[in-house]
Amino acid sequence: MLWNTLLLALRAIRRNLMRSFLTVLGIVIGVAAVITMVTLGNGATRSVSDQISGMGSNLLMVLPGQRFGPGAEAAPAFKSADLDAVRTQISGIERVAPVANKTATAVFQASNWSTVITGSNSDYFPAGNWVLAAGRSFSETEERAGKAVCVIGDTVREKLFGRQNPVGSEIRIKQFACEVIGLLKPKGQSAMGQDQDDIVVMPLRTVQRRLTGSQDITRLIVSVKNGASIDAVKQQLILLLRERRNIGENQDDDFRVMDTRQIAETLTSTTRILTMLLGAVAAVSLLVGGIGIMNIMLVSVTERTREIGIRLAIGALEREVLLQFLIEAVVLSSLGGLIGIAIATAASIALAGAMNVPYMFDAGINLLSFLFSAAIGVIFGYFPARRAAGLNPIDALRHE
């Protein structure tokens, strides 16, 4: 009986090719959209956390204010004295790199390029996993004197120098000329989609004097010595900064010391929210696909009710008719689900490559979308049939 019913179901699918095609299409689009979005979102999240853990686990980031991003309350920046205090009074640290940023336009001959100028010291490069491709880093004298020298990223080199060797040339930033002493090896795009190589690094003092015009340091990057306890260094940093910033005993910190795990959490939570949003948008398309299927099925109910009447009149049992419709629904919706999964896999791999994020197969979302699509097919294909098969054959035959 099962075999014959399967035959009948397949014949019915073939007989109504257009309807079957539209049903499958609705599911394909929905399933493919959901899986692709979620897979790419997961890839982006992974890429962010990979990149941060690539920074090494021994880094601490010290920032003014309690929170990142919008809504962060204004808190005083750090000063050079804070940097010296950290360097001299805290044990277990290997390097401390200050950071002060300013956007400015760099000019070389006829080319110009707007970029972010970072003021720091030579510790900035090892702490940020930067490797020099050519030239050298800052000397201590250059740092102390605030000399106009800079190390540039690969994007800046390309925009200003093209194929020329930049080391030894002078670029103009605002009103001063600055000698390019080093070139950084390219890192590529960050997981958040930023070009990391769009960078110019100068001694902190040079940036403070000539660009920002203040003594402010917007953050400190601290690397902890091998073997030293990160938590201990963190505690020392907090105590020292509370004292230096005159924070009373009952007051909260107005700065934040984050280790790489916390940074990763902060950033990945952003991409995770993004993933959820994209997934939700895609889920709507799955729902729309489902409604389309429902529409197709309901429109065909009249015709199919008469068909059921005919089948019952010529000797079908109610359960045979139902089984046939169930098989039809399951075949169509699982076919749609499988094609959707195949398309989503191809699209995710292609898009992940284009977006420079890893492709990560997510069995859960594949299974979930598949089951959802199967459920839609069964609900909208099977239940109208169940009502029709429960009629007296003559009523089904007379159905208008």
Place this chain on the structure above:
Amino acid sequence: MTGTTPLIRLTGITKTYGRGQATFQALKGIDLAIETGDFVAIMGPSGSGKSTAMNVLGCLDTPTSGRYEFKGVRVEALSRNQRALLRRRYLGFVFQGFNLLARTTALENVELPLIYRGERAGTRHAAARAALEQVGLKGWEHHTPAELSGGQQQRVAIARAIVTRPAVLLADEPTGNLDTRTSEEIMNLIGTFNREQGITVLMVTHEPDMAAYARRIVRFLDGRVDSDRRSVEAA
């Protein structure tokens, strides 16, 4: 009438449509016995309950009250499923509106009752082809209803009804949608199956010309059997 049990016996069958205030009694107590191998035409004015009676006889509908015996079995006591099995085993239908599956070839339409009977593909194909040949549609096996004339569609429907060699062929105005010439061809076919295969035929018709093919004519009037006689020609 012989002393043996007739193939079909209706006793006091009534059928009431609707509920509450708006009820309508379409059958008001039908008594009827039909012998194996007979060819019965049911006639009567429109609304007299002919189709209602046919649907009850064909187990497509259930009577409101009364007794319906098929081969001595009380049909009204059977479950839905048992009635479906009875249809499957003993009954064949031909409708005025043909009721073929759309976009399905003649061969597949005729095969359908055999699929439900669980016949093997080989047997099924052979039987369906033979049935189509019997109704004169050799060579039309792969045409769909939309590609066939009304007469040809009704032939497919007849082939589908007789392919299972049913005990009873029920036909409700089988020629109602056809011209005179085609009607005669269809009636000849039905007559042949009745004579040569001993299939009992119950047929509703408005046309005396068609009723003339039957051996017995039962007239309905207002939900009751008005007259019941052997046709002169066949007598």
